[in-house]
Amino acid sequence: MSWRWALARRVATLAATGGGGGAQAQRLLPTSSAAAGTGLLGQHHMPLASQIRSKVVGCRGAALVSSRWLHDAQYQVRQDGASRPQEQQDPFELVADELSLLANRLRSMVAAEVPKLASAAEYFFKVGAEGKRFRPTVLLLMASALKFPLSESTEGGVLSILADKLRTRQQNIAEITEMIHVASLLHDDVLDDADTRRGVSSLNLIMGNKLSVLAGDFLLSRACVALAALGNTEVVSLMATAVEHLVTGETMQISTSREQRRSMEYYLQKTYYKTASLISNSCKAVAILAGHTAEVSMLACEYGRNLGLAFQLIDDVLDFTGTSASLGKGSLSDIRHGIITAPMLYAIEEFPQLQEVVDRGFDNPANIEIALDYLRKSRGIERTKELAREHADRAVKAIESLPDSDDEDVLTSRRALIDITERVITRTK
Amino acid sequence: MCLRLCRAPVVGCRGAALVSSRWLHDAQYQVRQDGASRAQEQQDPFELVADELSLLANRLRSMVAAEVPKLASAAEYFFKVGAEGKRFRPTVLLLMASALKFPLSESTEGGVLSILADKLRTRQQNIAEITEMIHVASLLHDDVLDDADTRRGVSSLNLIMGNKLSVLAGDFLLSRACVALAALGNTEVVSLMATAVEHLVTGETMQISTSREQRRSMEYYLQKTYYKTASLISNSCKAVAILAGHTAEVSMLTYEYGRNLGLAFQLIDDVLDFTGTSASLGKGSLSDIHHGIITAPMLYAIEEFPQLQEIVDRGFDNSANIEIALDYLRKSRGIERTKELAREHADRAVKAIESLPDSDDEDVLTSRRALIDITERVITRTK
Numbered sequence: 001m002s003w004r005w006a007l008a009r010r011v012a013t014l015a016a017t018g019g020g021g022g023a024q025a026q027r028l029l030p031t032s033s034a035a036a037g038t039g040l041l042g043q044h045h046m047p048l049a050s051q052i053r054s055k056v057v058g059c060r061g062a063a064l065v066s067s068r069w070l071h072d073a074q075y076q077v078r079q080d081g082a083s084r085p086q087e088q089q090d091p092f093e094l095v096a097d098e099l100s101l102l103a104n105r106l107r108s109m110v111a112a113e114v115p116k117l118a119s120a121a122e123y124f125f126k127v128g129a130e131g132k133r134f135r136p137t138v139l140l141l142m143a144s145a146l147k148f149p150l151s152e153s154t155e156g157g158v159l160s161i162l163a164d165k166l167r168t169r170q171q172n173i174a175e176i177t178e179m180i181h182v183a184s185l186l187h188d189d190v191l192d193d194a195d196t197r198r199g200v201s202s203l204n205l206i207m208g209n210k211l212s213v214l215a216g217d218f219l220l221s222r223a224c225v226a227l228a229a230l231g232n233t234e235v236v237s238l239m240a241t242a243v244e245h246l247v248t249g250e251t252m253q254i255s256t257s258r259e260q261r262r263s264m265e266y267y268l269q270k271t272y273y274k275t276a277s278l279i280s281n282s283c284k285a286v287a288i289l290a291g292h293t294a295e296v297s298m299l300a301c302e303y304g305r306n307l308g309l310a311f312q313l314i315d316d317v318l319d320f321t322g323t324s325a326s327l328g329k330g331s332l333s334d335i336r337h338g339i340i341t342a343p344m345l346y347a348i349e350e351f352p353q354l355q356e357v358v359d360r361g362f363d364n365p366a367n368i369e370i371a372l373d374y375l376r377k378s379r380g381i382e383r384t385k386e387l388a389r390e391h392a393d394r395a396v397k398a399i400e401s402l403p404d405s406d407d408e409d410v411l412t413s414r415r416a417l418i419d420i421t422e423r424v425i426t427r428t429k
Numbered sequence: 430m431c432l433r434l435c436r437a438p439v440v441g442c443r444g445a446a447l448v449s450s451r452w453l454h455d456a457q458y459q460v461r462q463d464g465a466s467r468a469q470e471q472q473d474p475f476e477l478v479a480d481e482l483s484l485l486a487n488r489l490r491s492m493v494a495a496e497v498p499k500l501a502s503a504a505e506y507f508f509k510v511g512a513e514g515k516r517f518r519p520t521v522l523l524l525m526a527s528a529l530k531f532p533l534s535e536s537t538e539g540g541v542l543s544i545l546a547d548k549l550r551t552r553q554q555n556i557a558e559i560t561e562m563i564h565v566a567s568l569l570h571d572d573v574l575d576d577a578d579t580r581r582g583v584s585s586l587n588l589i590m591g592n593k594l595s596v597l598a599g600d601f602l603l604s605r606a607c608v609a610l611a612a613l614g615n616t617e618v619v620s621l622m623a624t625a626v627e628h629l630v631t632g633e634t635m636q637i638s639t640s641r642e643q644r645r646s647m648e649y650y651l652q653k654t655y656y657k658t659a660s661l662i663s664n665s666c667k668a669v670a671i672l673a674g675h676t677a678e679v680s681m682l683t684y685e686y687g688r689n690l691g692l693a694f695q696l697i698d699d700v701l702d703f704t705g706t707s708a709s710l711g712k713g714s715l716s717d718i719h720h721g722i723i724t725a726p727m728l729y730a731i732e733e734f735p736q737l738q739e740i741v742d743r744g745f746d747n748s749a750n751i752e753i754a755l756d757y758l759r760k761s762r763g764i765e766r767t768k769e770l771a772r773e774h775a776d777r778a779v780k781a782i783e784s785l786p787d788s789d790d791e792d793v794l795t796s797r798r799a800l801i802d803i804t805e806r807v808i809t810r811t812k
Contacts, residue, residue, distance in 0.1 A: 187596050190573070210637065213573050213596055217630045220600070224607060224623035231616045240607030247600045254593065 091416035091423075092133060095140040098171065102136055106175050109222060135181060135279055136174040138307065138420065142286050142300055143170040144413035149405060169230055170286050176239060177282040179223040184246045186216035235285045242281040249273030253339065262355065264345045268309070276308025299398045303417065306395035311424050313388035316341035317381055320372075323428050327381065328372050335362050335371065342387065344371065347380035385425075392421040474799035474806075475516060478523040481554070485519055489558050518564060518662055519557040521690065521803060525669050525683055526553040527796035532788060552613055553669050559622060560665040562606040567629045569599035618668045625664040632656030636722065641742060647728045651692070659691025682781045686800065689778035694807050696771035699724035700764055703755075706811050710764065711755050718745050718754065725770065727754065730763035737761075768808075775804040 147163075190209050220243070227236050252260075252270040260266045283304035287297040320343055322330035334341050340358060348354045354374040362368050375381070396418050405411065530546075573595045603626070610619050635643075635653040643649045666687035670680040703726060705713035717724050723741055731737045737757045745751050758764070779801050788794065 187600060190593055190596050209573070209592065213570055214630065214634055214637070216596075217570055217599075218634065220603065221623065221627035221630045225620070225627055228616060228620040228623045233611050233614045233616060233619065236616075236619055237608060237611035240604055240611050244601070244604035244608060247597055247604055251597050251601070254597075 089412070089416065089419075091141060091419045092137050094412065094416050095137050095144075098140050099133055099136055102171055102175055102178075105171075106178060109175065109226070135177050135282070138279060138304070138417070139170070139174040139177060139282055139286055141413045141416050141420075142283050142303070143167065143290070144409050145399065145402065145417055146287055146290050146292060146296065146300065147405075147407060147410050148290070149407055166290060169289050172226060172230060173235070173239075173282055173285050173289065176223045176226050177278060179219045179226075180239065180243055180246070181278060183216040183219040183223070184243075184250070186212045186219070188250060230289070232289065234288055238281040238285045238288070242278045245273040245277035245281075249275075249277070258359065261340050261358070262345070262348065264342070264349075267340070267342060267345055271309060271312045272305070275312040276305045279308045280304030296402065299401055302398040303395045306391040306398065307421055307424060310388045310391040310395065310421065313342055313384050313391070314424060314427065316343055317384050317388075318427075318429065320375065320381065327376050332368065335368055338362055342384040343375060343380035345380075346383045347371075347375045347378035350378045350380070388425055392425045395421045472795065472799065472802075474524060474802045475520050477795065477799050478520055478527075481523055482516055482519055485523075485554055485558055485561075488554075489561060518560050518665070521662060521687070521800070522553070522557040522560060522665055522669055524796045524799050524803070525666050525686070526550065526673070527792050528782065528785065528800055529670055529673050529675060529679070529683070530788075530790060530793050531673070532790055549673055552672050555609060555613060556618070556622075556665055556668050556672065559606045559609050560661060562602045562609070563622065563626055563629070564661060566599040566602035566606070567633070569595045569602070571633060573599075613672070615672065617671055621664040621668050621671070625661045628656040628660035628664075632658075632660070644723050644741070645728070645731065645738065647725070647732075650723070650725065650728055654692060654695045655688070658695040659688045662691045663687030679785065682784055685781040686778045689774040689781065690804055690807060693771045693774040693778065693804065696725055696767050696774070697807060697810065699726055700767050700771075701810075701812065703758065703764065710759050715751065718751055721745055725767040726758060726763035728763075729766045730754075730758045730761035733761045733763070771808055775808045778804045 190212050223239070227239055230236070249270050249272075252266070252273065256266070280301045281304070284297050284301035287300040292300075316334065318330055319332060319334045319341065320327050320330045335344070338361060344354075344358065348358065351374050354371065357367060357371050357374070360367055362371070399414050399417050402414065573592050606622070610622055613619070632653050632655075635649070635656065639649070663684045664687070667680050667684040670683040675683075699717065701713055702715060702717045702724070703710050703713045718727070721744060727737075727741065731741065734757050737754065740750060740754050740757070743750055745754070782797050782800050785797065
């Protein structure tokens with residue numbers, strides 16, 4: 001909860017320096033994000049987020065509240081200008097509140113007539129694993145990074161309302177993306193055990209599979225309905241393509257032939273389908289909803305694509321190295337499942353004899369050791385990291401190519417998106 | 430005018446989509462010329478659109494051809510010609526499209542109106558294709574859920590290729606359907622079909638997680654039946670009308686037709702599961718009761734013989750229990766009442782067609798008669 005302390009500190013500083021509404025600032029704002037500065041109006045005092053919330057939720061609903069929270073929280077920090085340049089804002093924190101909002105909306109959207117399904121799906125929406133916040137975070141930041149400049153919008157002004165409507169729709173994209181992602185996870189978990197079903201099969205196993213398939217279908221259909229409700233067929237098209245790619249990617253993975261398994265090209269294509277397509281298409285959808293040009297939409301798409309690829313490549317490395325720098329300490333789950341990833345493919349390029357070892361399969365752990373040995377000798381890990389860095393750089397470039405803006409929200413979000421690429425590359429788990 | 434002569438010049442110039450509607454037109458023209466025998470022959474409604482259906486089947490096959498052949502063959506499995514059941518939905522939809530045609534003045538070949546009409550036809554054909562894809566996707570997933578050994582007498586896909594591939598193939602079809610839907614550029618239609626997909630899932634969920642109280646309820650059963658069987662055909666009928674630009678009223682009529690047709694179909698299905706091709710009870714496959722699915726006939730029987738409820742609650746793992754239940758069913762009017770309910774729905778479907786705006790176009794009238802004919806066949810079929 002370190003961000004709350006940071007916020008408390010800032011609020012206290014505000015109060016101490018006598019910034020507007022000082023006494024009230026003592027009252028903690030548990031749900032405001034501690035965002036880096038925004039630049040809008042000058043000196044005049046804005047009411048606290050918590051006060052706005054009670055007014056706004058009554059009149060306009062939760063969706064508007066979230067963007068106002070973001071706005072007001074940022075305004076408050078702005079007053080504390082001095083300390084800003086020193087802290088590197090955690091990009092995930094920038095949208096933490098909005099994410100909670102989304103998670104809650106998702107949960108209620110998912111609440112089905114049949115509770116059993118909802119609990120199966122909910123499993124994946126539980127707060128906790130940071131990985132689950134990844135896509136929505138990127139999408140919300142992208143939405144902010146693409147904001148059109150608005151002139152001074154007065155409270156309740158038409159422009160302001162339209163901007164909030166757009167934000168809600170972009171949030172819907174984030175929700176839809178999560179639903180699609182979780183649906184694919186649920187389906188991927190279905191075990192292929194048609195043979196053993198005749199033998200001993202526990203009821204739990206059967207119910208698990210059935211429920212997983214149904215829950216996945218359920219999420220997918222909800223996503224379709226939500227997509228249709230956006231009333232934008234280009235967006236429907238993009239997300240439908242993303243779903244198609246997920247399926248294709250998974251199929252490529254389970255039915256790779258020998259030749260295909262040697263091919264870096266095939267592997268990268270599969271990786272795009274399985275990991276990058278969803279995030280890149282949803283980034284593009286966010287841009288399209290905002291009414292951006294094809295050019296800008298492409299840039300958003302490029303960011304997502306390169307980010308996704310970089311993420312997966314590092315994932316591949318970590319599967320070998322784990323949290324330590326040394327090889328073989330990772331979970332090695334890929335290789336145990338016979339999935340040949342980038343580091344190994346690079347190693348095979350350097351040591352053709354490794355190909356035979358790989359072809360033998362990895363049911364035998366001794367074979368795994370031999371392969372790891374070659375990998376150690378090779379530059380496989382390094383080259384994969386280099387490739388990941390390349391993609392991260394391209395993602396950064398895409399952000400930097402976005403149309404100029406002097407809106408602080410926009411600049412902060414773009415910095416955050418760039419920051420994310422760095423975190424993706426340097427993470428150790 | 431010989432059908433074959435027409436086909437040759439047209440295919441070269443304008444493409445398959447136009448050919449199909451000309452085929453339909455010419456086929457009907459031929460029938461019309463043979464006026465005397467027409468009144469006597471009940472035109473097989475499925476034959477009216479047989480050629481167009483082939484066109485659709487081929488288009489579907491190529492649409493489904495994925496970069497990964499394995500999946501395409503998995504999906505194709507279901508588009509193989511054979512089981513008549515597979516032609517049902519597209520037939521109804523194509524006939525509905527014809528039944529809703531707006532009157533055109535004599536359209537000259539190549540005239541704008543003619544081209545627009547053909548474009549519309551293609552889009553309506555797309556709805557038929559999309560509907561099939563959604564239907565097959567749900568079958569693939571249902572087979573995983575049921576651990577089905579056979580579907581329509583052929584080894585089910587999941588047995589041959591494993592659960593995972595079935596799931597994937599279903600997802601694949603669903604995503605292709607979504608892409609095709611988006612390409613139509615009509616969000617109301619996307620919405621309708623998305624709702625249909627959601628209903629399929631809800632229906633299946635209702636089926637596998639019925640509580641005891643719910644299993645006794647005719648209302649719950651009819652709701653589930655709507656979701657699982659009628660929603661898809663009713664929403665796609667409506668989509669066909671919407672694409673043609675019809676009013677909300679007309680669209681509702683087509684929806685009503687589809688809905689009642691679907692319900693009638695399922696109710697007769699329930700009966701046939703008990704009776705099979707013979708009139709006598711217990712000769713059917715009894716697959717519903719073996720899976721513990723309590724359908725309309727049984728629910729009616731329970732109304733008459735409350736003690737049957739206990740037997741049903743005991744479950745049907747024990748085949749002796751099945752015999753007892755069948756006994757009650759025989760004594761009851763369960764089968765008859767189900768047939769009566771099916772007849773009711775069939776009548777409503779007919780009424781919906783008869784309430785469509787008047788037309789004196791022969792195509793339109795023939796198609797409407799065919800749609801009515803289909804409701805009759807649904808009610809009187811024995812398999």
